[in-house]
Amino acid sequence: MLQHYPSRLRSRLSKWWAQPKPSRISRDLWLSFGVAVGLVIVGFALAASHNQTTLVAPYPGLHYVVEPHNILSYMANWDAVDYISIARHGYTSLFWVNWFPLYPILIHALDYVVPSPLLSGFFIAWASLVGAIYLYIKIVRRLFQVKTVFEPLRAVVFFVLFPTGVFLIAPFTESLYAMLSLGAIYYALRHRYLLAGLFCLFATATHVTGMAVVILVGLILLEEKVGWRKAALSCLIGSLGLVAYMVYLQYNFHDPLVFLKTQTIYHSWTSNGYANLVTSLRASNLIFIILSIITAVYWWGRRKSFAIYSLLFLLIPLVGKQYGGFDRYVLMAFPMQLMFYAYFRTRKSYMIVVVLFAMAWTYHLLEYGGGYIGS
Numbered sequence: 001m002l003q004h005y006p007s008r009l010r011s012r013l014s015k016w017w018a019q020p021k022p023s024r025i026s027r028d029l030w031l032s033f034g035v036a037v038g039l040v041i042v043g044f045a046l047a048a049s050h051n052q053t054t055l056v057a058p059y060p061g062l063h064y065v066v067e068p069h070n071i072l073s074y075m076a077n078w079d080a081v082d083y084i085s086i087a088r089h090g091y092t093s094l095f096w097v098n099w100f101p102l103y104p105i106l107i108h109a110l111d112y113v114v115p116s117p118l119l120s121g122f123f124i125a126w127a128s129l130v131g132a133i134y135l136y137i138k139i140v141r142r143l144f145q146v147k148t149v150f151e152p153l154r155a156v157v158f159f160v161l162f163p164t165g166v167f168l169i170a171p172f173t174e175s176l177y178a179m180l181s182l183g184a185i186y187y188a189l190r191h192r193y194l195l196a197g198l199f200c201l202f203a204t205a206t207h208v209t210g211m212a213v214v215i216l217v218g219l220i221l222l223e224e225k226v227g228w229r230k231a232a233l234s235c236l237i238g239s240l241g242l243v244a245y246m247v248y249l250q251y252n253f254h255d256p257l258v259f260l261k262t263q264t265i266y267h268s269w270t271s272n273g274y275a276n277l278v279t280s281l282r283a284s285n286l287i288f289i290i291l292s293i294i295t296a297v298y299w300w301g302r303r304k305s306f307a308i309y310s311l312l313f314l315l316i317p318l319v320g321k322q323y324g325g326f327d328r329y330v331l332m333a334f335p336m337q338l339m340f341y342a343y344f345r346t347r348k349s350y351m352i353v354v355v356l357f358a359m360a361w362t363y364h365l366l367e368y369g370g371g372y373i374g375s
Contacts, residue, residue: 027149028141032133035153039160040126043169046362047075047369063371067118076118077371080171083107084117091252095266097259101245102205103173121171128175129168133160135182136334142189143338154350155341163284163360164331166368174331177207181332184213184238188220193234196221200238205245208259209329212312214238219305269320276321285323288330289314295336298343306335 064076064084076084079099086096087107103124110120136159137152146152160168167174184199196217204210214235221231246256255261263269292310299306313333317323330336344350 026134028137028152029130029134031150031153032130032137035133035156035160036126036130039129040169043166043365044072044075047166047365064118067116070116070118072122073118074369075169076121076171077368079173080121083171083173084121087111087117087121094253094258094262097249097253098208098262098267100173100206100208100210100259101248102202102241103176106176118171125169125171125175128179132168132175132179132182135179135186139182139186139189139334140338140341142186144342154345155338157354158337158340158357159334161354161357161361162331162337163357163364164328165361166365167328167331170368173206174328177203177210178332180206181210181213182334184217185220185334188217188234189224191221191224191226193221193226193230194237197234197237200234201241203241204238205241209316209332210242211239212309213332215312216305216309219308220303223303223305263320267324268322269324272321274321277317277323280323282323284327285317288327289317291336292330292333295333295339298339299335303335306338309333310335 062078062081064073064081066084066088067073082096082099083104084107086099086101086104088111091097091101103121106124107117107120110124111117114120114123133156136156140146140152140155144155146155159165168178169175180199180203184196184203187193187196187199200210200214200217203213217238218231218235221234222228245259249258250256264271292313295310296307299310310333313326313330316326316329340353344353
């Protein structure tokens with residue numbers, strides 16, 4: 001009789017969990033919270049251990065030094081320093097306008113309550129990560145008709161353990177941008193075109209690639225037979241985040257497109273020929289390019305919106321003629337992660353692929369903890 005007790009206990013727990021509990025927070029939100037907390041604890045522990053045994057990359061200005069006694073400062077490198085600087089001082093020169101404003105604005109606002117811009121940045125990133133995972137679970141349930149309690153976690157693992165997923169737990173804009181993008185996708189799938197447009201609005205105020213999400217949402221709404229007028233209205237609303245930032249740039253710097261020009265001046269966009277795409281190609285760049293193409297092929301006959309969105313990521317190196325940030329931007333290629341789940345979820349090789357993801361994630365995590373950006 002005792003040997004059957006664990007299975008009976010699991011059965012009773014599953015039945016209890018499945019019972020409707022109107023006063024309880026959604027079970028998917030609890031799952032999201034648990035995954036986010038676990039990811040942060042494991043990620044920070046690994047990075048801290050590595051940080052104690054390796055020489056931090058000696059790049060001046062790319063490590064957070066404003067709060068030297070903050071024990072979490074080792075996880076604030078590269079763009080994290082820039083976002084916090086903008087939150088503290090604003091756009092003091094053209095150098096900063098490449099970083100979009102919503103994340104720094106939120107850090108600045110929270111800093112009135114939390115007396116540390118670094119902790120403010122972390123809290124926003126971690127809260128956004130919970131929201132992003134929650135919306136990702138909702139999308140998985142809708143796309144794949146998943147009804148069981150824990151099955152979505154088998155899909156979430158491809159998102160949170162994406163090779164460059166370290167930026168989801170660092171004080172970068174990625175978690176916030178992921179939450180807003182996934183919210184736009186989810187509500188577009190539910191035909192809620194106004195809400196989808198609202199999420200897009202904030203996404204375009206968060207990241208330079210936000211317009212790609214606007215295009216994706218418009219295509220999804222057309223696929224869902226919502227109608228071209230509603231799709232166009234959703235895209236129009238979604239573009240207002242970028243428009244608002246351009247108005248600000250026109251008012252302060254007399255050029256609404258200066259954020260593109262600074263990419264050329266300060267970040268070497270278009271300064272090299274297309275030959276640079278060959279000579280500077282790394283293994284990770286090549287893998288992500290191939291996976292983007294495979295993803296487009298996979299989704300073409302299923303959801304052309306996902307296929308086109310995946311191909312849009314290839315424009316990043318083609319337009320810039322370099323790979324700066326490409327590996328990190330591909331973190332938002334949600335159709336790629338969903339493809340991995342769709343293809344491997346019923347195959348014996350599922351765990352092998354998950355282990356490979358975990359190994360690549362750990363490598364980039366340790367690289368970032370040592371002061372390198374990993375892209």
